[in-house]
Amino acid sequence: MVPDVYEDLDVLADRYARAVLVADPPARRRLRDRFVRAALPFAGRLARRYRGRGEPADDLEQVARLALVKTVDRFDPGRGSFTAYAITTITGEIKRHFRDHTWGVHVPRGQQDRVLEFIHARTVLTAELARTPTVAELAGHLGLEEAEVVGAQTSAAAHSTESLNAPLGDADGAEVGDLFGDLDGKLSLVDDRTTVAGLLCELPGRERRLLALRFWGNLSQAEIADELGISQMHVSRLLGRTLTWLREAMLSDTPPPWTGAGGPEHRVLVKARSGGVRAAVHGEIDRDNADQVRRALVAATVGCVRGRRLTVDLSRVPLLSAAGIGMLVAVRAVARGRGVPMVLTGVQPAVARVLVIAGLRELLTEA
Structure with missing residues (x-):
């Protein structure tokens, strides 16, 4: 009665409907x-x-064929076209198959529809903005709350899952599940990271910024020098001193005292004597603390009786920068104006060479 292939399904369905009305059950x-x-x-x-x-x-194709059987069994000629009814039924069954079988976890149907809207909106906004849209922008585009957008984003990530039995690279017989319970090589670094974090908080602000620019900002020493307004050689010295202190502090129960600028050990100790005033300077002198040292030494000069000597002890000063030289020149001018002789004692060889080059030899010879 019916050919194996018939293009006009509506005509075929009409003939089938009329034939089954007069046929017995086996014929139907x-x-x-x-x-x-x-x-x-x-x-x-x-x-x-x-x-x-x-x-x-x-x-x-199997899902579509089963849906076709349902369409034939439920078809009512009085309610419209068979082709339209078949398209709706078969397409719906295929989409239901995707919802039920392609998600890695069970997600409610309403949330699945929201995920599809989220994916479409993200694609559209990415093309319009030329960047990944924010949650707030997606929420405004979809007319949803931000929490709902975050939920859809999380559900979208759960659409596809990876099997624990998936092969692991080129390893023979190794699977992803073999990685669970394995030793974490970075676990041993937790204590070191915690210790370093605490020690960084004990460093002066300049040294912390220096380390951040070098190891987080990946700047060269020359670039750091331009950023901080100091020489590249000074940056090298500061980095070496800071890293040496961190290494020593990591290996000891009690961190060693910080003797650089800005630390608690950097100070000027002034003591009056019968022959005048003695000021002992501790720590390096550079542009960050030169003004602080100058004020302390000027105060010591003012407290010195005219004609008595101001003795500046530099035995605890390992470094004297250009700012430090300028500071000593300023203090010497104040001392001369008040009639107070000024001498330097305990000068380390490296500092003495700098003073001689700067024209302050007379302060050394008077010592």
């Missing part, structure tokens, strides 16, 4: 089977529209 089953076989190519074409979306083509 034969008519139904022939009608389904004739409509199978139509179901196959609908299934092929969804190829390449992560599901095997054979599974999709």
